[in-house]
Amino acid sequence: MVCIVVRMSISHTLLGLLEGGPSHGYDLKRAFDAHFGQDKPLHYGQVYSTMSRLLKNGLVEVEGVEAGEGPDRKRYAITDSGVTDVAEWLSRPEKPEPYLRSTLYTKVVLALLTSRDAAGLLDVQRAEHLRLMRELTRRKSSGDLADQLICDHALFHLEADLRWLDLTAARLDRLAAEVIRP
Amino acid sequence: MTDALLTATALHKTYGNTPALAGADFSVAAGEIVAIMGPSGSGKSTLLHCLAGIVPPDSGSVRFDGREMTTLSDAERSALRRSAFGFVFQFGHLVPELTCRENVALPLRLNGVARREAERRADEWLERLEVHDVAGHRPGTVSGGQGQRVAVARSLVGRPRVLFADEPTGALDSLNGERVMELFTEAARTAGAAVVLVTHESRVAAWSDREIVVRDGIARDPVGAA
Numbered sequence: 001m002v003c004i005v006v007r008m009s010i011s012h013t014l015l016g017l018l019e020g021g022p023s024h025g026y027d028l029k030r031a032f033d034a035h036f037g038q039d040k041p042l043h044y045g046q047v048y049s050t051m052s053r054l055l056k057n058g059l060v061e062v063e064g065v066e067a068g069e070g071p072d073r074k075r076y077a078i079t080d081s082g083v084t085d086v087a088e089w090l091s092r093p094e095k096p097e098p099y100l101r102s103t104l105y106t107k108v109v110l111a112l113l114t115s116r117d118a119a120g121l122l123d124v125q126r127a128e129h130l131r132l133m134r135e136l137t138r139r140k141s142s143g144d145l146a147d148q149l150i151c152d153h154a155l156f157h158l159e160a161d162l163r164w165l166d167l168t169a170a171r172l173d174r175l176a177a178e179v180i181r182p
Numbered sequence: 183m184t185d186a187l188l189t190a191t192a193l194h195k196t197y198g199n200t201p202a203l204a205g206a207d208f209s210v211a212a213g214e215i216v217a218i219m220g221p222s223g224s225g226k227s228t229l230l231h232c233l234a235g236i237v238p239p240d241s242g243s244v245r246f247d248g249r250e251m252t253t254l255s256d257a258e259r260s261a262l263r264r265s266a267f268g269f270v271f272q273f274g275h276l277v278p279e280l281t282c283r284e285n286v287a288l289p290l291r292l293n294g295v296a297r298r299e300a301e302r303r304a305d306e307w308l309e310r311l312e313v314h315d316v317a318g319h320r321p322g323t324v325s326g327g328q329g330q331r332v333a334v335a336r337s338l339v340g341r342p343r344v345l346f347a348d349e350p351t352g353a354l355d356s357l358n359g360e361r362v363m364e365l366f367t368e369a370a371r372t373a374g375a376a377v378v379l380v381t382h383e384s385r386v387a388a389w390s391d392r393e394i395v396v397r398d399g400i401a402r403d404p405v406g407a408a
Contacts, residue, residue: 130388
């Protein structure tokens with residue numbers, strides 16, 4: 001299943017959502033889940049711990065506290081420093097993944113070193129990648145535009161992996177000659 | 183697979199000294215979409231041509247609906263292709279002198295359907311493929327994506343039992359390719375046609391139900407279920 005919150009900065013995202021207007025922790029969680037939570041909704045605990053950190057750093061302030069039961073009745077508002085922080089985060093390019101350490105590559109080399117079936121390993125991986133791609137394609141066709149874009153992001157990455165699998169399969173003999181060299 | 187509509191067993195085909203198929207097996211059931219994948223020169227297009235009866239294999243068997251195709255005469259095979267098979271290629275191969283509507287109606291006209299009826303059915307398919315607005319245009323004046331949708335409409339108009347598609351989105355950009363695959367697979371599923379889809383693109387193959395990989399002229403089912 002797709003998980004787009006991996007490596008996503010939750011604090012910047014919650015802060016950005018607050019720019020629309022003051023909000024309670026619970027409503028922030030709901031807004032987060034609606035836009036980005038797809039398969040992994042945010043835990044309440046994460047929201048409250050993030051908000052208290054933002055509060056400590058002066059990026060949000062408490063606009064009011066409601067009376068009543070419940071863990072957190074605070075209504076948060078973004079501060080000017082908070083707005084600047086969101087703007088800086090949005091304008092900073094993400095570091096492209098170097099993808100230089102790959103479990104798949106390690107497995108292929110180890111298979112060759114131990115005289116196991118490296119081509120078979122690549123085939124099994126390929127089938128597994130395609131299985132997920134099918135699942136995402138089905139989900140994309142029945143989803144809205146947000147679903148389509150999220151699934152496409154995953155699909156393009158899986159496609160890149162598959163191209164690497166094909167290329168490696170085609171170069172397996174050369175790789176074997178290199179890694180098994182005495 | 184017991185309910186296979188089209189099966190091939192131990193296909194061999196050599197062009198000159200170059201073996202294109204070296205014992206390929208394949209099967210597709212009615213309503214199933216199977217992708218044939220593999221690198222360039224692996225034999226995937228040759229496999230499609232043998233399955234479709236366009237090229238006879240040197241040895242091996244191709245059975246369609248319980249009937250052995252390799253022993254049919256050329257005329258019998260052509261008749262079978264016209265009545266039961268549909269084709270989509272990378273470049274639509276539309277007839278430039280005909281309008282898009284006439285192109286779609288062409289397979290029906292060749293099978294003896296009256297012009298008015300053929301064009302009525304062509305219009306229905308053009309509408310389903312969302313290109314009805316270019317029905318009266320010639321292929322040279324429409325975009326690549328529109329032309330390919332017209333070609334898909336033409337492949338489906340005769341209600342084929344097997345659809346052969348060879349890199350159907352190869353000449354299109356991502357967005358158009360995507361839409362063509364969506365419309366194509368939806369139309370094929372609705373019509374209950376079996377689809378044999380040759381592609382080297384995994385995102386295209388992801389529209390299929392399963393894939394087989396052709397490598398060095400041998401077709402492999404990655405899950406071993408063939």
